[in-house]
Amino acid sequence: MDLINQLESDIGDAMKLRDEVRTTTLRLLKSSLKNYQIELGHDLTMQEALAVLQKEAKKRQDSIGQFDSAGRQDLVDEERTELDIIKKYLPEQMSSEAVSKAVDDAIAELGASSPADMGKVIGLVRQKTAGQADGSLIAELTKQKLS
Numbered sequence: 001m002d003l004i005n006q007l008e009s010d011i012g013d014a015m016k017l018r019d020e021v022r023t024t025t026l027r028l029l030k031s032s033l034k035n036y037q038i039e040l041g042h043d044l045t046m047q048e049a050l051a052v053l054q055k056e057a058k059k060r061q062d063s064i065g066q067f068d069s070a071g072r073q074d075l076v077d078e079e080r081t082e083l084d085i086i087k088k089y090l091p092e093q094m095s096s097e098a099v100s101k102a103v104d105d106a107i108a109e110l111g112a113s114s115p116a117d118m119g120k121v122i123g124l125v126r127q128k129t130a131g132q133a134d135g136s137l138i139a140e141l142t143k144q145k146l147s
Contacts, residue, residue, distance in 0.1 A: 025085045050131035099133045
């Protein structure tokens with residue numbers, strides 16, 4: 001898999017530069033990808049690898065919120081640094097306008113008309129945006145449009 005090879009190369013570079021935070025974060029990403037690969041029993045597709053990276057990024061975002069509310073700025077800074085490292089491996093995120101258009105297109109394609117269709121719409125939008133849109137934004141926009 002290209003992403004794992006890229007991570008291995010970047011880990012080597014980070015080690016040469018003695019960047020402990022980057023080295024640790026990249027090792028964690030590689031480990032998460034390898035564990036998921038073992039769990040599935042096959043090489044990861046790019047979509048599956050992106051899902052793992054998004055999950056790791058989401059963990060950092062959640063931690064930032066919790067540490068911020070607890071007044072732990074030192075931990076907030078650490079989590080933000082890790083999140084920035086992870087984001088370099090994720091595709092560029094779509095604007096909220098582009099996500100809104102993707103939701104509109106999915107609603108039209110499926111003929112969705114009520115909140116009961118939310119799951120179908122969200123699933124289609126996630127499939128079509130391939131990791132380029134935040135899941136909570138997709139859900140929020142879908143809920144607004146179908147209510």
